Amino acid sequence: MKIHLALAAIAALSFGVASFVPAYAMGDGGNSSGTSSTVKKCKKGEVVKSGKCVKATSGVLPDEDLYQQGRALAQAGEYDWALIVLGAVSNRNDPRVLNYIGYSHRKSGRLDEAFGYYHKAIAIDPNFVLAREYLGEGYVAAGRIDLAKSQLIEIANRCGTTCEEYQELAEHIDGGVN
Known part of the structure; x- marks a missing residue:
């Protein structure tokens, strides 16, 4: 079951996590980015790929994963970071x-x-x-x-x-x- 990204982002913020990339879980392991249900701490401008933080660049993840992480960042108030991640989407x-x-x-x-x-x-x-x-x-x-x-x-x-x-x-x- 997919955990709503905004909830993960809000939870991270309420626990004082200053820099993060919200992640979501798929019960069937179908998330191609390999992220888990935990919130991975990353630096601004990075995304989670296979449980590690990597620079947000075009092609580093499928567009859908970049979109989901960028959307969650935007909803969590990390607007400049969201723009970096969404800017990496190829489409x-x-x-x-x-x-x-x-x-x-x-x-x-x-x-x-x-x-x-x-x-x-x-x-x-x-x-x-x-x-x-x-x-x-x-x-x-x-x-x-x-x-x-x-x-x-x-x-x-x-x-x-x-x-x-x-x-x-x-x-x-x-x-x-x-």
Whole structure:
């Protein structure tokens, strides 16, 4: 069973681990990066490969593993490190990767840069509601509630008003939070 990456990252942070790469476990041993359910301490700019820390470079791990580790770092607030790891992904047109690059820039306060990545992700997959949610949250942070509401409408058209992405963006719009 896959352990949610964000939970591993949050657990590591709450125990005072300053530098880490979240890892996840597969019950069938199917994780090609060979990581375990423990959190491996690595330096910024490194990823876990076969239980060891290695420099995050293109091809060091399959794109999916780089994406998962980069995503977990972004969700744990390690935005610059996440950008290094996500930047090592070979497929520059993976909307999920573009989304978390945008997320890392947005959370670091670089809204204009974030918007470009979100727009590219949405251009590739117009139904990618998570990217639309994050784009809308960026618009809220920029004070562009009108644009955030237009993303909320787009999300509603794709998954309704009860999906998590709609609910999260609606909450951000109502509360004016990033």
